[in-house]
Amino acid sequence: MAEHHCSLCHIGLEDLSVRRGGQVLLHDINMHIHCGQLTVLIGQNGAGKTTLIRALLGELPHGGSVRHLDGQNRDIPHVRIGYVPQNLQFDKEMPVTVSDFIAAAFSRRPVWSGISKKTRARVTEVLQAVDAGDLAGRRLGLCSGGELQRVLLALAIHPAPDLLVLDEPVSGVDQNGLELFLDTVLRLKESHHMAILLVSHDLRLVREYADHVVLLDKTVLCQGSAEYVFGSDEFNAVFGRGDGEVAN
Numbered sequence: 728m729a730e731h732h733c734s735l736c737h738i739g740l741e742d743l744s745v746r747r748g749g750q751v752l753l754h755d756i757n758m759h760i761h762c763g764q765l766t767v768l769i770g771q772n773g774a775g776k777t778t779l780i781r782a783l784l785g786e787l788p789h790g791g792s793v794r795h796l797d798g799q800n801r802d803i804p805h806v807r808i809g810y811v812p813q814n815l816q817f818d819k820e821m822p823v824t825v826s827d828f829i830a831a832a833f834s835r836r837p838v839w840s841g842i843s844k845k846t847r848a849r850v851t852e853v854l855q856a857v858d859a860g861d862l863a864g865r866r867l868g869l870c871s872g873g874e875l876q877r878v879l880l881a882l883a884i885h886p887a888p889d890l891l892v893l894d895e896p897v898s899g900v901d902q903n904g905l906e907l908f909l910d911t912v913l914r915l916k917e918s919h920h921m922a923i924l925l926v927s928h929d930l931r932l933v934r935e936y937a938d939h940v941v942l943l944d945k946t947v948l949c950q951g952s953a954e955y956v957f958g959s960d961e962f963n964a965v966f967g968r969g970d971g972e973v974a975n
Contacts, residue, residue: 736798737761738783738806738890738922742791745775745782752778755946756791760890763920765913767933769956770943771965776926779943780894783924784808795889806890809883813895815875819868825878826850826863832882853881857911873897873904877911884915891915893925897932909936930957930966 743756753775760766768776782789795803829850830842842850854860859877862870870878876896883891893912897905913936916923927933933940933953940956942949948961956962 736796739794744790760922760924762922764938765923766939767937768926768941774944807888809888809891811879811883811893811896823867825865828867853885857881873900876908887919891923895926
């Protein structure tokens with residue numbers, strides 16, 4: 728994948744709120760997502776993490792503002808966003824290879840009619856960028872959880888985004904797959920200086936990889952370094968002191 732450095736400095740969420748059917752799902756969300764950093768959202772189930780992501784992606788109407796700003800604090804009108812969901816729902820018996828799956832996103836012609844040399848070269852490039860070149864000929868339904876997430880990551884980063892959003896992408900993935908996925912994400916962060924927002928329930932993972940942690944429960948309870956957030960009263964109130972001791 729060609730080198731790309733995003734034009735963003737940060738994404739600013741200011742007084743963001745989401746309401747549905749008279750219910751307040753999120754309120755008073757104020758936080759920044761900086762380029763060149765891995766920002767991790769944590770919180771219990773129902774805290775609003777996925778709702779926040781959907782608002783950020785423009786899938787849910789919201790109050791307040793989401794601003795994309797450059798180094799001079801000027802608004803940027805067009806921002807590339809890559810997204811990796813928690814899982815992909817598909818028929819695992821389909822005779823579709825990883826190469827076919829990626830090629831379908833790059834070409835207007837159906838893959839059953841053949842894949843051009845140019846498209847095949849692009850497929851090879853994006854799979855190699857996430858250390859998945861050996862998966863090209865594998866049937867999609869035979870990929871492990873970690874392998875499938877790397878395939879989805881390959882799609883999300885081509886073309887290279889300014890913001891990469893990862894919604895619990897390693898849930899249920901084995902330890903080797905998890906570490907390979909996250910090491911790939913960190914390499915992308917460093918080489919492309921992109922902003923990355925990750926949702927995770929794995930506090931050990933958060934402790935090890937996060938540059939910035941945001942503790943959410945309908946609003947931002949606490950944010951800062953993992954050490955700061957994990958040592959806060961707000962964290963202990965949400966997760967209990969037992970989890971805080973494990974995290975530390």
